[in-house]
Amino acid sequence: MTIQEIQEEIIKEFKDFNDPMDKYNYLIKLGKDLPPIDLKYKTEENIIKGCQVKTWFYSSFKDGKVFYEIDSSAVMIRGFIALLIRVLSGQQPEDIKNADLYFIDRIGLRENFSPIRANSLFKLVNQMKSAAITCQADPIRKGGIF
């Protein structure tokens, strides 16, 4: 599926939630279900710095596609991560770089991605995009924070 198709799918899923609390409960469920990051990537150097919530980031490049392994100590953040991985992981670097993540607005969660929020989500999206750009420039390189 393309990035756009996946976003449309998520928007459709969120349309069923009438009570805003249901949205959060769904995110919590996604957060609980997200597989934890491989322990070997859960290192100090893979932590996204300057965030209130510890978030570990690792990306790899295989067969022309970027794959992400991301984890966080907060369940709610893991829920957001699950959505971002669903949309961007396994996509081509060029598509990730140019992706307009409009689904965040459409599902009514934009405020969580503000740069002034103490969570890691704004930085995380930037990190995912810059990993894609780095893969394009240096396809052999793999790794966490670059």
Place this chain on the structure above:
Amino acid sequence: MRERKNTHKIFSFDITKIRNDFPVLNQKIYGKPFVYFDNAATTQKPRIVIDTMSKLYSEYNSNVHRGVHYLSEQMTEMYESARKKIQDFLNAKNSYEIIFTRGVTDSINAVAFSFGELLVKENDEIIISEMEHHSNIVPWQMLCQRKGAKLRIIPFNDKGELLLDEYKKLINSRTKLVAIVHTSNSLGTVNPVKEIVAIAHKYNVPVLIDGAQAIQHQKVDVQALDCDFYAFSGHKIYGPTGIGVLYGKEAWLQKMPPYQGGGDMIEQVTFEHTTYDELPFKFEAGTPNYIGAIGLGCALDYLTNIGLDNIKNYEKKLLDYGTAKLMSLDGLKLYGRAENKTCIFSFLLGNIHPYDTGMLLDRMGIAVRTGHFCTQPLWDHYKVEGAVRASLTFYNTLEEIDYLYEALKKVQKTFG
């Protein structure tokens, strides 16, 4: 959610009336009655402060000092009268010992630079404590880096009380200053500052007190404390943002050089040499935040009318009730169990991340803060990264504590 009625009659003032004085409290957040438990970060403003400042901007605005025209003179008079109010509020000996700053951070930086330039040399020592806010750590670290001086740290016990015996061991002939928090913003501990000052003075060491979390909850008398410097922020005492106070004993302020140069702080300027104005203007370079200062004076009037003793008594009820209620919740760990503490509850709910707790409480209309609250070394003591903090004040109610309790049970159910 049920409407919460403020039915408890345990105080000598009318809580419903008080809450009506604070317009921001009378709203709904996500459709739920707003519970504001983030008062250690900033307090809400009573209508009288908001209206006064609005009136000043609408009808009186003019720059203070040097003006020959009517409005400038009016504004100067109100500005200097605010200084006098703060003098009275702190029981300072002289009004020129009250310096207007941007807040506690600005006040501490001013002393760190100005006092530091005057007196701190290589191998000298500054004493702070393990429970300081970053604003009472970093300016001293910067000073130490500039001068080759050293920071010494007073530890605290697990209840969150400073170890005064350790403090006594730290102080010596190299100590140049003790900078200590009056009330911890993370633990609520009210430190025995009078005793801390007396110990330092035996060694002729001056003491700066960070009063950011103390002055809104209890009477502070700088002459009785005998402290050399006392700092507080306007926005944490129901006044506007961007205004704060540095009280300094005249003897120190006279000796210390200005930390900022510019207009309003000079006596005479030539390209060869500048002479500085007298106190307090020597430390107030540039156009001061005169409307903020008057707004702060207005907030202090408001508090004085209610009575700091009334406030203290009421907040003690909130503290006792809140402590018992929160401690009755299975799995809740409360940080900060000092004998003498203010109404701050920092806690963790089992293994639930503070951010998760805070996010869900927010959706239920409860505003708390999560994280390290700018006291990272304090949380290193407990070997956790931070907590959830509910900080209450005199416009909060027992019913709101009940609501928090129920909300926390929901958080446990959701994440458990």
